[in-house]
Amino acid sequence: xxxxxxxxNYDFIGKRKWAYIVSIAVTLLGLLTxxxxxxxxxxxxxxxxxxxxVRFEQPPAIAKIRASLxxxxxxxxxxxxxxxxxxxIIRLPLVAVxxxxxxxxxxxxxxxxxxxxxxxxxxVEFVGPxxxxxxxxxxxxxxxxxxxxxxxxxxxxxxxRGGVAAVVAVFHDVIVCLGALSITNREFSLxxxxxxxxxxxxxxxxxxVAYDRLRENRGKFVPKGRTFAQQMNDAVNQTLSRTVLTxxxxxxxxxxxxxxxxxxxxxxxxxxxxxxxTGTYSTTYIxxxxxxxxxxxxxxxxxxxxxxxxxx
Amino acid sequence: xxxxxxxRVAFVVLVVAASVWYLSPPQKAINLGLDLQGGIHLxxxxxxxxxxxxxxxxxxxxxxxxxxRKGIGVKRIAREANAAIQVELASPQSWNDALTVVSEFGSxxxxxxxxxxxxxxxxxxxxxxxxxxxxxxxxxxxTIRNRVDQFGVAEPTIxxxxxxxxxxxxxxxxxxxxxxxxxxxxxxxxxxxxxxRTSIEQALAGQLPxxxxxxxxxxxxxxxxxxxxxxxxxxxxxxxxxAELTRAEVQxxxxxxGNWQVAIEFTSTGTRIFGxxxxxxxxxxLAIILDGTVYSAxxxxxxxxxxxxxxxxxFTVDDARDLAIVLRAGALPAPVVILxxxxxxxxxxxxxxxxxxxxxxxxxxxxxxxxxxxxRLSGLIADVALGLxxxxxxxxxxxxxxxxxxxxxxxxALTVGMAVDTNILxxxxxxxxxxxxxTPRSAVEAGFRRALRTIVDTHxxxxxxxxxxxxxxxxxxxxxxxxxxxxLGASLFTAYFFTRLLFDLVYMGRxxxxxxxx
Numbered sequence: 001x002x003x004x005x006x007x008x009n010y011d012f013i014g015k016r017k018w019a020y021i022v023s024i025a026v027t028l029l030g031l032l033t034x035x036x037x038x039x040x041x042x043x044x045x046x047x048x049x050x051x052x053x054v055r056f057e058q059p060p061a062i063a064k065i066r067a068s069l070x071x072x073x074x075x076x077x078x079x080x081x082x083x084x085x086x087x088x089i090i091r092l093p094l095v096a097v098x099x100x101x102x103x104x105x106x107x108x109x110x111x112x113x114x115x116x117x118x119x120x121x122x123x124v125e126f127v128g129p130x131x132x133x134x135x136x137x138x139x140x141x142x143x144x145x146x147x148x149x150x151x152x153x154x155x156x157x158x159x160x161r162g163g164v165a166a167v168v169a170v171f172h173d174v175i176v177c178l179g180a181l182s183i184t185n186r187e188f189s190l191x192x193x194x195x196x197x198x199x200x201x202x203x204x205x206x207x208x209v210a211y212d213r214l215r216e217n218r219g220k221f222v223p224k225g226r227t228f229a230q231q232m233n234d235a236v237n238q239t240l241s242r243t244v245l246t247x248x249x250x251x252x253x254x255x256x257x258x259x260x261x262x263x264x265x266x267x268x269x270x271x272x273x274x275x276x277x278t279g280t281y282s283t284t285y286i287x288x289x290x291x292x293x294x295x296x297x298x299x300x301x302x303x304x305x306x307x308x309x310x311x312x
Numbered sequence: 313x314x315x316x317x318x319x320r321v322a323f324v325v326l327v328v329a330a331s332v333w334y335l336s337p338p339q340k341a342i343n344l345g346l347d348l349q350g351g352i353h354l355x356x357x358x359x360x361x362x363x364x365x366x367x368x369x370x371x372x373x374x375x376x377x378x379x380x381r382k383g384i385g386v387k388r389i390a391r392e393a394n395a396a397i398q399v400e401l402a403s404p405q406s407w408n409d410a411l412t413v414v415s416e417f418g419s420x421x422x423x424x425x426x427x428x429x430x431x432x433x434x435x436x437x438x439x440x441x442x443x444x445x446x447x448x449x450x451x452x453x454x455t456i457r458n459r460v461d462q463f464g465v466a467e468p469t470i471x472x473x474x475x476x477x478x479x480x481x482x483x484x485x486x487x488x489x490x491x492x493x494x495x496x497x498x499x500x501x502x503x504x505x506x507x508x509r510t511s512i513e514q515a516l517a518g519q520l521p522x523x524x525x526x527x528x529x530x531x532x533x534x535x536x537x538x539x540x541x542x543x544x545x546x547x548x549x550x551x552x553x554x555a556e557l558t559r560a561e562v563q564x565x566x567x568x569x570g571n572w573q574v575a576i577e578f579t580s581t582g583t584r585i586f587g588x589x590x591x592x593x594x595x596x597x598l599a600i601i602l603d604g605t606v607y608s609a610x611x612x613x614x615x616x617x618x619x620x621x622x623x624x625x626x627f628t629v630d631d632a633r634d635l636a637i638v639l640r641a642g643a644l645p646a647p648v649v650i651l652x653x654x655x656x657x658x659x660x661x662x663x664x665x666x667x668x669x670x671x672x673x674x675x676x677x678x679x680x681x682x683x684x685x686x687x688r689l690s691g692l693i694a695d696v697a698l699g700l701x702x703x704x705x706x707x708x709x710x711x712x713x714x715x716x717x718x719x720x721x722x723x724x725a726l727t728v729g730m731a732v733d734t735n736i737l738x739x740x741x742x743x744x745x746x747x748x749x750x751t752p753r754s755a756v757e758a759g760f761r762r763a764l765r766t767i768v769d770t771h772x773x774x775x776x777x778x779x780x781x782x783x784x785x786x787x788x789x790x791x792x793x794x795x796x797x798x799x800l801g802a803s804l805f806t807a808y809f810f811t812r813l814l815f816d817l818v819y820m821g822r823x824x825x826x827x828x829x830x
Binding site: 002003007053055098099100103104120121122123124125126127128130131135138141142145146149150153154157190191193194195197198200201202204205208209212213216238239241242245246249250252253256257260261262264265268269272 | 347355357488489492493496649650651652653654655656657659660663664667668670671674675678679682685686718719722723725726728729730732733736737740743744747762765766769770772773774776777778780781784785786788789792796
């Protein structure tokens with residue numbers, strides 16, 4: 001049979017100090033990128049505005065499209081190639097004009113320039129200011145509700161330390177994903193939100209597997225002299241082949257979505273792709289590592305407390 | 313086969329049969345979302361307060377008539393805000409008579425009385441305001457439903473959302489702009505006389521009597537196709553509205569080749585009023601106004617007794633047809649605004665479903681081959697289980713009539729990932745048990761038992777987040793949550809119940825199991 005690891009015994013937990021440095025650095029990098037770019041770039045789902053997807057018969061020059069749209073006075077439009085050279089996404093800011101009128105004007109402007117040739121409007125999305133604000137709030141609530149649910153469930157199934165550490169790990173993953181989104185100049189849209197929530201689920205899934213193993217081991221006979229850190233390390237090693245196999249399959253699935261899923265799914269798949277990597281990493285080096293240090297800290301205080309009592 | 317195995321096999325057969333039953337015929341079973349098959353998603357906000365305002369206007373008009381009939385002079389009567397009427401009597405002496413008349417307007421309460429000045433304000437009761445608001449939305453919903461039915465859309469969704477919103481989903485519509493115009497039009501048809509004493513120049517200069525207003529008509533130049541606006545001075549009083557219509561039909565315009573017109577017929581009340589109006593105003597011009605735009609203003613040559621009229625206005629056949637539809641379906645009690653719109657053309661929908669399917673098939677194939685190569689016979693078992701998982705997932709979606717959207721497809725992709733993870737967890741556990749020297753049979757037993765707790769934990773946490781998504785998320789996020797939730801439920805069932813059953817079928821029947829292909 002094919003085996004990736006046979007009784008692996010790597011010292012993961014022992015190197016956690018280095019990992020903390022890496023985690024903090026990556027999180028800071030993510031936050032700095034976000035700060036440098038003035039926060040996330042929200043898609044029209046959240047800001048309100050109009051998105052129009054147009055497919056031309058012949059590849060047009062972007063400058064031509066921009067020039068013809070400039071005449072209709074609907075504000076600063078953002079024009080991006082979408083998938084191939086014949087397809088474009090035009091984003092228009094929120095204006096006082098109704099959605100029907102916007103579509104009509106864009107159609108007229110593009111149709112008015114004969115150099116652009118024939119085209120088809122394939123998608124129109126209009127989000128009014130009220131809906132945009134609602135969706136923005138909703139996004140925050142959904143992420144928070146997801147985190148709270150996870151913390152509660154884990155605190156109930158394991159203990160408070162596990163719950164909190166898992167949420168810290170998940171939070172790290174969210175920051176890294178948002179940072180990656182910002183570095184690659186992608187927009188925060190509804191599908192990206194869905195992907196983030198998926199990653200929250202995925203990351204916590206991974207964490208549970210490790211915690212479950214630790215709990216199971218501790219329920220059985222624990223060899224004397226094995227520190228808590230070593231026990232945690234054992235649990236991570238025992239679940240290592242499963243972690244690697246699952247991460248790889250999920251990683252491949254995300255990669256397939258990213259490269260073959262088409263332009264519409266691209267941002268969604270990108271977040272999954274980044275999230276699978278950071279989610280796997282954070283299980284060991286944030287969730288498990290934090291529980292170890294937290295437990296050591298608490299037990300250290302207890303021991304010192306006892307010694308103090310004995311001395312007195 | 314032992315009895316307990318037979319029961320389990322029967323159960324699985326039942327599940328498969330039910331799934332197949334729900335999924336047949338496959339083209340009809342699964343509802344495709346608008347992003348996959350093309351169509352329009354519209355969120356309309358109903359400006360219900362405008363309905364309240366127009367009802368207040370009517371009440372003010374009625375009150376004025378009632379006071380005048382009693383011989384009570386009125387200096388000023390006007391609507392204030394949405395639901396209040398300010399009344400100023402010509403003389404304070406008629407105060408008590410006026411109050412008697414007012415007391416008949418039950419839905420209004422008197423405020424800010426000033427008897428010495430003969431002034432008071434009527435405010436519509438809170439209950440009545442809420443009732444009118446609710447009416448505006450319910451009637452609006454009904455009217456839009458009527459229009460969509462007449463327009464001919466297969467399986468439209470038209471529902472009320474929250475307190476003042478209407479959600480409309482029209483799958484597979486080919487001409488979104490036209491459908492939108494049809495739905496969003498208030499379609500208030502009004503007949504008003506032109507004010508022929510005030511010239512347009514005077515009116516535009518601001519010298520407008522209080523009883524008149526300026527409305528515009530649209531005219532398109534045949535040669536240049538440039539549209540320009542034509543002003544009309546119109547008396548504010550509405551003589552007749554579209555509420556009194558019984559029929560509206562499309563006809564060819566006999567006076568202008570290639571143009572179409574809409575012939576309308578009034579109810580008996582409408583016919584009577586129309587007859588009176590035309591009789592009293594022979595020689596004057598009567599404006600036909602739709603949503604504040606003047607369509608035509610023909611001169612009345614004689615009394616028109618039959619209750620018939622035509623609306624002309626350089627219509628194409630589609631324009632005329634849509635106008636006839638909205639006139640038949642009636643006016644919206646209050647205007648609507650588009651709060652959110654998502655329109656996907658049919659060709660884009662086809663593209664995205666193709667790409668989504670390619671992506672999912674590709675990732676499934678990668679996973680299938682990997683499992684088979686890595687776990688051999690056990691991998692095959694996992695693959696069969698994965699197949700069943702997808703079957704159940706689609707069947708459940710068909711059963712609850714869930715809509716499959718693009719994010720929904722992504723949710724399915726994720727489900728596949730987690731379902732595979734479940735099998736990996738179990739298999740790795742069995743391998744571990746084998747490594748410590750357990751017999752194959754007890755290794756399978758222990759592997760499943762130990763993996764169960766982890767599997768339940770992982771599934772419940774992710775299903776919990778899926779529940780949050782599907783209950784609080786809107787549209788696309790919701791679709792993702794639905795398919796993820798169902799998929800994980802199915803995964804819990806297949807990985808544990810079905811995979812276990814296959815293991816038992818393969819290994820339990822034999823007297824002695826030498827080794828497991830894992």
